[in-house]
Amino acid sequence: MQMKPYRIGTRGSPLALAQAYETRDRLMAAHDLPESAFEIVVLSTKGDRITDRPLAEIGGKGLFTEELEEQLGDGRLDLAVHSSKDMPTVLPEGLGIVAYLEREDPRDAFISGAGGALEELPQNAVVGSSSLRRQALIRRLRPDISVITFRGLVDTRLRKLAEGEVHATMLAYAGLKRLGKAEVATHLMDPESFPPALGQGAICIEARVGDERIRDLLAPIDHAETHSALSCERAFLGALDGSCRTPIAGHATLSNGQISFYGMILTPDGATFHEIRVEGPEADAAALGGDAGAEVRGRAGAKFFESWV
Template identity: 45%
Template sequence: MKTVRIATRESPLALWQANHVASLLKERNPGLEVTLVKMSTEGDRFLSAPLSAVGGKGLFVKEIEQALLDGRADVAVHSLKDMTSVFPEGLILAALPAREDPRDAFCSPDGHTLAMLPAGAKVGTSSLRRSCILRARRPDLEIVSLRGNVQTRLQKTRDLQLAGAMLAAAGLKRLGLDHHITQVVPVAESLPAVGQGVLGIQCREADADVRALLQPLEDALTRNAVRAERAFLAKLEGGCTVPLAGHATVEDGQVYLRGLVGRPDGSLVVRGEVKGPVPEAERLGEALAEELLSRGAGDILRDFGRREGAPRA
């Protein structure tokens, strides 16, 4: 191949991610030309309401996936945490580069950590998961919905005079904005979203030339962790608009997966963990999901869940 077209959202972080993948491809394939196909998605256009109210995280990927299916692009680069558990027929997750920091970060204009916040402090987030975890730990906090790209959310935090905002550490680091971080929150305190910190590189399953170009970008440890996380997600009905987290690590041939499902108000959070050999990563994810479903997550999903793409009430 002489030219590869990468479909991407137009946000600064999405463009950084697409350009990063372009650089990796050109380093390994001298003479290869890479162009970006910049697109606006529904998730980028509807910023006036929480994601859970306008259709969920799949709104960031549908149009980009359609560009692959239509032949307008050869590759798509996503934040893996934005991707639903099931892809359109004909598309595959061709490569997963090494994961960036998966943790959440607290950014406070006044330099505070979460523990320093007084009762009633206002904290911004666009995530049901982060909101649930914060409310479970600190029911006294006031959660303020914060949509937009990373820079916009940081600016809104100042403009609205919030005590701080919760964002993904990975995005801040990739954009060189990690100086805004006043606390990187441990995984044990704020369990990350499935796929957080991972770039998901997608292409057409039948496109053997593109798959061969992308294969060297693959990181085995990241893939094995993601196998467990996404199996967990899929078993819990995929893109349900409820607070849900799942994070896996891989060490010495073992996968350690932690997961949770919670009520949006944080009044009930069902947590669990499982460990087992790498070849059983998917089974481990499914088993943890089944355990949580049996311990109360099933009731939460019935009360609050809605699949991606389902009609909104």
């Protein structure tokens, strides 16, 4: 019998907390447990503390997980809640992603004080984004636009936009919805012409490998279709050694036991890109994603990746 509360680790941003509370509430409902059966443990990560530089300059995706994983590994936490797109493809020994909540809308939200869409911005407009993927895709569609690094919490970015620092910015629509701010989006990007980050919109839960008690706890809230889709997407990313230094995009969808995946890699200026589409049985999701990544990597050649460093 669980005597102490289950300790759920999370970052302290409003979005991270919303995701942790959603996970807790789903666990409460699934197991008919009271709120007191869980404790939300808030940790500050290096990625949260350093906001004046691009992630690629200070270490990439692991910046948002390292402190959580340290406490998860030594038993101070029972599970950790993350945005899937923040997760490195290689996790610390003994840790793994055990469950995914049902995915929210994976599209990017375009936000402009003047309203409208990316194609409606004036010539030489300025767009703020911290994502190399978004920066590259914006440059691919609108080479005239100046893209600047734009980090900070959602409210910070929206304030900078309102103050006129940029003409527009982009955020994950799923995050806006979870924060109750969906109405700020002036346009939703088409995932065909502007594919999302791998894992965007999905909350994942990390735990110790072999901890059957926690695995059994999480099993009822693990969404099977999201788990399959993310297995495909993360395998694609893993085959490409994806990190915050690499503009990589893609999205997997499922229908009637079949998985369809569309992936893309770009140079940071958006001028050169390689894309791929594959489909097959849901049971082969990870293999399909890994094979797609390997094919794109071979097609692009080593020099393509060297140019990202």
